[in-house]
Amino acid sequence: MSYFWRVTRALFARSLAVMTAYRAEIVIWMISGSLPIIMMFIWISLAEAGPVGGFSAGDFAAYFLMVFFVRQMTVAWVIWELDRQIRLGELSPKLLRPLDPFWEHAMDHLAGKVVRIPLLIPPLALGFWLTGARLELAPSSVLAFILALSAAWVIRFCQQYSFGLLTFWFDRVLGLEQVWFALYFGLSGMLAPLSLYPEAVQRVIAFTPFPYLIDFPVQVLLGQVSGWELYHGLMVQALWVAVFVGLRWLLWRQGLKRYGAVGA
Numbered sequence: 001m002s003y004f005w006r007v008t009r010a011l012f013a014r015s016l017a018v019m020t021a022y023r024a025e026i027v028i029w030m031i032s033g034s035l036p037i038i039m040m041f042i043w044i045s046l047a048e049a050g051p052v053g054g055f056s057a058g059d060f061a062a063y064f065l066m067v068f069f070v071r072q073m074t075v076a077w078v079i080w081e082l083d084r085q086i087r088l089g090e091l092s093p094k095l096l097r098p099l100d101p102f103w104e105h106a107m108d109h110l111a112g113k114v115v116r117i118p119l120l121i122p123p124l125a126l127g128f129w130l131t132g133a134r135l136e137l138a139p140s141s142v143l144a145f146i147l148a149l150s151a152a153w154v155i156r157f158c159q160q161y162s163f164g165l166l167t168f169w170f171d172r173v174l175g176l177e178q179v180w181f182a183l184y185f186g187l188s189g190m191l192a193p194l195s196l197y198p199e200a201v202q203r204v205i206a207f208t209p210f211p212y213l214i215d216f217p218v219q220v221l222l223g224q225v226s227g228w229e230l231y232h233g234l235m236v237q238a239l240w241v242a243v244f245v246g247l248r249w250l251l252w253r254q255g256l257k258r259y260g261a262v263g264a
Contacts, residue, residue: 008103008107011099011107015111016111016114016115018108018111019115023119026115030072033072039064039192040060040064040131047059053193055196057131058131065124067189067190070217070218072120073113073116074152074153075112076157078161079163079173079174082161082164083173083174087167105161109153145220148234148237149217151212151234151238154245162248165255183208183210184213188213212233212237216237
């Protein structure tokens, strides 16, 4: 275990140095993920005449600013890395190392989050100042939010990792990710708070991981989820974490057998 922590710390330090050197590229990626800001202004304009579904203009501003933050903190790109590494044989030298390449990818993503946080503060502060939105944070909500945000990232990361491992068998797994992202785009809360969706739609998507990737962590931070609803949401997140962690493990073991069989 001590060896594992030493290696992961070294990987994180290396990843942090690389990510710090590429801050400009990270800013560009952040700008490309600014859809929640666009949606914020759309919903604010709709709420100028009065609350929409119980949301005032300030409520929409706070919601979408936090959607922007959660989206940035849970972004993943590992599927593109795996697609390239498996197809081009770049995975082979990584298999000679004693540590699963999963942890190298994970440290890259975690380092990216650390670099993003200070870059996110100015646009978020500007957004709150321009819109007059308020964010009242209770210590219990912040703690629950950290748990929900962490679970959301693990779900998203392991889902992408699992899809990326399908490259062992298929050539066009990036198309599958595009289908997933289309569903994620519409059902996670990036377009609108999910409480504004028809009840029938809410009941259906409750059986998918999408509400727990964006909307649930945001509602937790805003203090809109508490008590049993909070515990239930965290338990559902834990279930999806187990599903995708287990799926990644299974695909990795089976994929390595196929990778070795073709002489990579």
